[in-house]
Amino acid sequence: ANGSQAFNDHVAAKLRAALGRPLPQMEVRVKGLSVSAAVVVGRHEDGRELPTLTHTIKKAALKLSAQKYVVHKTILRSFSGVFEPGTITLVLGQPSSGKSSLMKMLSGRFPLDKSVAVDGDITYNGVPQRELGGRLPQFVT
Incomplete structure (x- = not known):
């Protein structure tokens, strides 16, 4: 692990020297993020009967x-948080709690x-997500 950290530090130092400035940092802020979806469901059928x-x-006629x-x-309910540059954040939760979402x-x-339906704000270094549009993947390297 120490060898890989030394390598990463060496590469970062070379990049800083080549750029002539510090490496770019990204702070992600989330405020009041709520996500919900309208899901179409049908009548529950009893699966215990013999086929x-x-x-x-x-069953075919009922379908x-x-x-x-x-x-x-509701997928996410009023989530707020800050993901600071240079840190690793572990996202834990029960199954179907909205981690992947x-x-x-x-x-x-x-x-x-x-x-x-999506409510709330997501910003990247103070720039709202909607203003970044399709350029967001360019910032994640």
């Missing part, structure tokens, strides 16, 4: 006429469509 021909036909409704699922939101890779 007979009658039950299979009945065609099944009443579907929309449920609003948080990381996708921070990287600009969360699939946004009309069924997804």
Whole structure:
């Protein structure tokens, strides 16, 4: 581990010397980030019955006429935090608690469509995420 740290320090020193200035740093701030989605769900079917021909036909008919409704699922609820340059942040949580969604939101890779509602602000060195647009991956190196 010490050898890799020494190598990284050596490369960083060479880059600083070549650039003539310190290496760029990135601070990420998140304030009140909430993500929710409208999910279409159908009627719950009992999966404990035997797979007979009658039950299979009945299930197929119910799927065609099944009443579907929309449920609003909260993915992240009012998350705030600061990711400072030069630090490593460990994101822990229960399964389905929104860890991957948080990381996708921070990287600009969360699939946004009309069924997804996003509230809150994400800034990179004080610049809002919406102003960076497609240039966000250029800052992460």
